[in-house]
Structures are given as structure tokens and as C-alpha cells.
Amino acid sequence: MFTGLIEEVGRVLRLEKAAHEGRATRLVVAASLLTQELKKGASIAVSGVCLTAVEVAPDSFAADLAAETVARTSFARIAEGTEVNLELPMHYGGRMGGHVVQGHVDGVAKLVSLEKVEGGEDYWLRCQVPAELAKYVVFKGSIAIEGISLTVARIEETTLTVAIIPHTYEVTNLKSLQPGDGMNLELDILAKYAEKMLKGEAVPGAVTLEKLVSEGF
Numbered sequence: 001m002f003t004g005l006i007e008e009v010g011r012v013l014r015l016e017k018a019a020h021e022g023r024a025t026r027l028v029v030a031a032s033l034l035t036q037e038l039k040k041g042a043s044i045a046v047s048g049v050c051l052t053a054v055e056v057a058p059d060s061f062a063a064d065l066a067a068e069t070v071a072r073t074s075f076a077r078i079a080e081g082t083e084v085n086l087e088l089p090m091h092y093g094g095r096m097g098g099h100v101v102q103g104h105v106d107g108v109a110k111l112v113s114l115e116k117v118e119g120g121e122d123y124w125l126r127c128q129v130p131a132e133l134a135k136y137v138v139f140k141g142s143i144a145i146e147g148i149s150l151t152v153a154r155i156e157e158t159t160l161t162v163a164i165i166p167h168t169y170e171v172t173n174l175k176s177l178q179p180g181d182g183m184n185l186e187l188d189i190l191a192k193y194a195e196k197m198l199k200g201e202a203v204p205g206a207v208t209l210e211k212l213v214s215e216g217f
Contacts, residue, residue, distance in 0.1 A: 001089055001090055001101070002087050002090060002098075002103055002147070003087070003090050003097050003100075003101060004098035004142075004144045004147060004148055004149025005087065006085045006086065006147065006172050007034055007086060008034050009171065009172060010085075011030045011081060012027065012029055012030075012079065012080055013030050014080055015027055015079070015080070024065055024067075025065045026064055027062065027065050027075075029046065029060060029061055029062075029063075029084060029086070030060050031060060031086055032058070034086050035059065035061055038053055038061055039056065040053055040055065041053065042088075043089050044063070044088055044089075045086065045088075045089075046086060046147070047084045047146045048144050048147030048184040048186055049103055049147070049184060050102065050104065072105060072107075072108070074181070074183055076108075076182065077181060082173075084173060085148060085172050099144075100188075100189055106133055106185055106186055106187045107129070108185060109145065109160065109183045109184075109185045110181070110183070111125070111126075111177050111178070111179055111181045111183055112126040112127055112128055113126045113179055114126075114177065117163075123169055124161055124164070125161065125163075127145070127160050129158050129160045130158070130185075134155065136188065136192065136195075137152055137187070138152060138155070138191070139152055140152060140153075143160070144184075144185070146173060146174065147186075148172055148174070150162040
């Protein structure tokens with residue numbers, strides 16, 4: 001479980017392509033802050049994708065990417081030098097500063113623009129959301145873009161707008177993106193649970209919506 005509060009921006013050192021069909025691609029990321037705590041076999045969110053560290057060094061770590069992960073995330077566009085947002089799982093009992101982020105990407109949004117607010121210091125980020133996912137996006141609702149916990153400022157059909165404060169712009173990979181780039185999108189898990197419950201569908205192993213609310217989620 002993550003919160004969507006980015007702790008470090010890493011840089012892709014290399015992608016080691018699988019030698020044989022069916023084998024995973026290995027992603028190696030330069031990072032020096034989170035690697036002090038990261039352990040082999042532990043989870044880490046890389047631009048919003050929950051991965052398992054298979055190798056950890058003082059200034060880098062490696063994780064394996066299944067073909068399905070590459071196909072369904074913005075990892076299809078990454079290359080040597082690409083900046084990625086990093087976050088370790090939240091500590092049990094820790095503060096929930098963002099919102100519930102699982103690291104399970106629902107789809108890839110396309111960056112339309114990232115421009116400063118006229119006369120201000122903040123930015124407007126506009127992106128195109130896959131049509132089948134737009135129904136889960138609501139005004140003032142939570143959403144994770146590239147692993148960053150953000151609040152929806154506007155949704156017009158499939159065009160999503162969020163406000164980016166200067167701090168977020170400076171400490172994430174957003175400033176390195178260009179219009180047309182894919183960005184990992186994770187919807188609010190509560191919206192998906194609520195949809196199933198309203199349809200009367202069983203959610204195997206799921207807690208009730210009332211229980212989630214009572215526990216502060």
C-alpha cells in the first residue's frame with residue numbers, strides 16, 4: 001500500500017531486454033535515498049507501478065518487468081535516462097498523507113499539456129484518459145498519475161485536469177514529460193468497489209464500504 005507522496009526521483013540506467021521469449025525485462029534504476037531502506041524482495045512503486053526489488057545496491061536497484069506490465073503501463077515509453085517517481089510502501093500505523101494507492105495501474109493517460117497558471121506559480125496538467133476509465137473520475141476526487149496522489153480539478157468527457165503545485169512540479173518527474181507522453185493512471189479503489197456494490201456484484205475478499213469509511217479510508 002502506498003500514499004502517492006513521491007519520496008525520490010530515480011533515473012533509468014538501463015533496460016536489460018529478455019534473452020528468451022517469456023522472460024521478464026530487467027529495469028535498473030539509479031537512486032540513492034530509498035535504496036538505504038529498500039531490501040531485496042521488497043516492494044517499491046516506480047511511477048505508480050508496484051514492483052519487486054530483485055537487486056539492491058547503495059545507488060541503484062533492479063526490478064523485473066513482465067511483458068504484461070510493459071504493455072499496460074507508461075513503461076512502454078521509458079528508456080535510458082528516463083526519470084521515474086519512487087515511493088516505498090507506507091509503514092503500518094503511519095500517516096495517510098495522500099490517498100490509498102495500490103500500485104496497480106488501470107491504464108495510461110496521454111499528456112496534453114502542463115502549463116503555468118496565468119499570473120501564478122501553480123501549473124495546470126491536462127491529460128487524455130481512456131474512455132472506459134473516465135466514468136471513475138469525479139470532480140474533487142483522488143487519482144494517481146505517475147504514482148502521484150492528485151485531486152481532480154476538472155473532467156470534461158475524457159479530458160482530465162489537475163492542479164500541480166510548485167513543490168510537486170520540482171520533486172517529481174512531471175517536468176521531464178512532453179505532450180503526447182504516456183502517464184500511468186490509477187483510479188480511486190473506492191470508486192471501483194462502490195460500482196460493484198451498487199450493481200449487487202460480489203467482491204471476493206472485500207470489506208464493506210461502511211467498514212472502509214469507518215476506518216478512515
